Amino acid sequence: MxxxxxxxxxxxFIFLILAFSLHAQSGYFGKNxxxxxxxxxxxxxxxxxxxxxxxxxxxxxxxxxxxxxxxxxxxxxxxxxxxxxxxxxxxxxxxxxxxxxxxxxxxxxxxxxxxxxxxxxxxxxxxxxxxxxxxxxxxxxxxxxxxxxxxxxxxxxxxxxxxxVPVPTWFAEGLAEYFSMRWDTRADMILRDATMTGYLPPIEYLSYYMAYQGGQSVFRYIARKYGNEKISEILHKLKGSLKFEGAFRSALGMKLKELSDEWQKAMRKEYWPDIADRQETGEWARALTHHKKTKNYLNISPALSPNGDKLIFLSDYEGKQSIYLMDVLEDKVIKRLIKGETSVNFEELHWLSPGMSWSPDGNKVTFTAKAGDQDALYIYDIKKEKFKQYKFNLDGIFSTAWSPAGHEIAFVGNKDGASDIYLFNVDSAKITNITNDIFSDSYPRWSADGQKIAFVSDRGPYIKEEDLPKNFKMSEHDFRNTDIYVMNRDGSGMRRVTSWPSRETDPVFSEDGNILLYTSDRSGISNIYRHDLRTDSVQVISNLLTGAFQLSVDKHRKTLAFASFQEGGWDIFTIKNPFDLPPTKVEDTQYIKRLKKNEPDVLLPRPGEIKAEKDTTRxxxxxxxxxxxxxxxxxxxxxxxxxxxxxxxxxxxxxxxxxxxxxxxxxxVKFSPDIVDGAASYNTLWGFQGYTAIAFSDVLGNHKIFIGTNLVFDLRNSYLTLQYFYLPKRTDYGITLFHYANTYWTGYGLIRYRNYGAWLMASYPFSKFTRVDFSLNWWNAMMEYLQVPIPTQTVNSILPGLQLVHDTSEWVWPDTGPRDGFRGSVGITLSPKFSSRSPEFITVKTDLRKYFKLSDNYSIGLRYSGAVSQGKNPQRFFLGGVDNWLNRQFRGNIRLYSVYDIYFSEFITPLRGARYYERTGNTFSLINAELRFPLIEYLQMGLPPIKLAKIKGILFTDIGSAWDFDKPERFRGVKDGRFKDIVMGYGIGTRVYLGFLGIMFKYDLAWTYDLKNSSTPWHYLSIGVDF
Incomplete structure (x- = not known):
């Protein structure tokens, strides 16, 4: 959310209203x-x-x-x-x-x-x-x-x-979480863990998931101490305020730091008493994964093999959420079975609704994943390393369970607002809906004899369709609690097992089918309960600090595997003979004790208790x-x-x-304005440029119009851009009409540069990761000498272009560029003989980038880019410098006397340790390598009063050259042990995000290296992100 x-x-808006240039046709990266x-x-x-x-x-x-x-x-x-x-x-x-x-x-x-x-x-x-x-x-x-x-x-x-003033994320998300649910056992678990293990930060540093649950806890604390009216007062103080902390202080009478200290103290009082009464998960069970050691977050959804010696689980410890095979006895990962998030077959592995299982013979596993247009059920052969994919035209597929007989797989399927239990016949590949009603059913699990299925549902007392009242409305049903139900394998004979005002989930049968283990948060923590189906007697067998989730047992029920949250991440645990464990006692958490006392600050009305003033029957x-x-x-x-x-x-x-x-x-379709504002951009040749930016769209965002203007006297001296994008279908279409004008003082007086025309585009995505882009540009460029009688240079061209783009990279804020994965493109641009003033060329260009995530904060980026342009008037490539170089330097003078150099050339960057135009030619090759790392976590200055966070550092090396392809004899790579036409630079840099401007500011310190000596340092001040 x-x-x-x-x-x-x-x-x-900086990117949307940027002036179009020829090399803008080279496309962009990003998932589709x-x-x-x-x-x-x-x-x-x-x-x-x-x-x-x-x-x-x-x-x-x-x-x-x-x-x-x-x-x-x-x-x-x-x-x-x-x-x-x-x-x-x-x-x-x-x-x-x-x-x-x-x-x-x-x-x-x-x-x-x-x-x-x-x-x-x-x-x-x-x-x-x-x-x-x-x-x-x-x-x-x-x-x-x-x-x-x-x-x-x-x-x-x-x-x-x-x-x-914009509000910080912890405020916005914490407020939304608090008023949408007040408090629940999951938020209580996260705050308990953060307080007990020492990673609960001050309020202003709440980020990632802690911005949600941490911010929620802050507002809960304010409501408990001052009442909900105080939160309303804070919001009204913020309205029209230009200082967030000032509005907060005005409402509460204290600084944010003072509130933070009080809140953290209250959290310690709330949760520290739990240490003596409960066990850490690792004290009660054996840990198979260790997220702090592997520096990841998720190790979840364990599924034990029939013999209990192997286990599959879902983890992100190599960066991408993937499925791994583990040897339970040796406590080590054998191999990665499925790499997620990099292909259309496994776009997403449903880590929010997991559930995997094994075939009875232990040779195959089954799971679900997003696969392009819909979810798919997979059967994966571990030995052959091959899979079969099945799609059923359902809105969603989750949580698979292979029957002991081997010919059926139970799973959860969503269709048109209903979430039901389905059976998939492995032999016929057909599915059967065995619950088929309005309620949400989940987490099916088989009995050992394959005759019963236990599952989780929010149906309450409504076992059969005919049990529903005549005018039943889901909005008035109490769907917040989930209970355990048992039914025959065909959906008949359904029985409600639990009926507590809490959440029960994750059922597993004993070997004889008479006992269920499941988790329940009835005490405020998700502990494991043992339920005898013959007598309905219930015993709790765990007393954990944070809880147990996603239970799995082997065929003989000798081992129980489960996931647990601790020290800010998820891990997998196992325990032996779970059905024979002695019962224990569990005290209610402070949250549950207050809930039972009906304290108003932790309560929300049940569904149907709050109604609009008027009847809303539908x-x-x-x-x-x-x-x-x-x-x-x-x-x-x-x-x-x-x-x-x-x-x-x-x-x-x-x-x-x-x-x-x-x-x-x-x-x-009805257009309305999204925004009207001034926007700015920076161009390598023309420097800073300003626009008035106007954007329109329809409600669904399928039709978008952008207008950029900077009117100066008349059209010949003005900027004007009109764009329309048509987006409701698989192929995206766009058209742009543009006119751009710039003037520049030269030795020949004032020169006016104009380019105008139209740009058509079509983009077809094959998948989330791969697409092909087509463009057709009608391009007109003029260079007019306004003060001397020199003829105007005019060029007209039609430029078709085609590009293939693939992107599996991972880019997480506050990284300055991708941290993992791959980006690559290859494209071709043509300029046929359109008129006597048309250039003739064909250009082929490639850009390949590979990223290696070393940890959450450290990564390596590698890039190769190259191009060759041939024809009567080939494109020129100007190698050297960096994008958006503020203190720019040129080798020689800026090239402003050729319309071809201005409008049909391309600046190739980054090559640090070099100036613009350091090397030129119709062919280029460039290699970049960067090590990216955190430099300063937080910097607060007294004067000026500026706060900067997440300042990043890089170490880099760039090497490249440009030359004329048709004159290879002129290229001199190395001579006398020194680089000649090859340019190499290395250095260090820092990046800081200036949130108040919405830009990334970059400083690089570079030295040129010729294989023998290094130059004096070069300083690069620029804006933008890294490759």
Missing amino acids: EMIMSKYYKPI KVQYHEFKWHFLQSEHFDVYFYPGAYKIAVFVADEAESSYVSLRNDFKYEIKARVKIILYKSHNDFQQTNVIETYLPEGVGGVTELYKNRVVIPFEGSYDQLRHVLHHELVHAVMNDMLYGGSIQSLISGQV TEVRIPQATDYSHYVFADLNRRTKRKKIKVELKEDEYKLQDGHYKVRNYR
């Missing part, structure tokens, strides 16, 4: 957002919200509308604020579909469960099989939306204009057929500033039919 806001908007399906969108309205959905998601949309109104009632009371504009909610019925959204431009990985963006204050959420998760995500994102409306007026415009209606979108509508540009005219609340007859059904409308 993320809020897309201030740290992104500056770079986005593949639109596998073209959705037919509809929307329904409630009193305050517009919910957009497509066929198959209507029931979920009704649930979302009901929950949104209930959430808003709570938030309106908590925030003491009423929204000034309706909030749009875009709903997807699976995470796979959610990843295809164009509302957010960046790729949304499995860990992102929802987003709220600031351009139009839109909420974008998927349904992933659990109504409880959907409720949580929806409430979380609506906190962002209401806060955005309150603090920023519902758009990013006030942030850009500097009218309000029933299903048939969705009308989609209509042709005959025209597009532009909204008034000034509409957003005239917020008092926006109608927020609808009357019941405006969104409901007379029979009580929702009015379902077809979606129509």
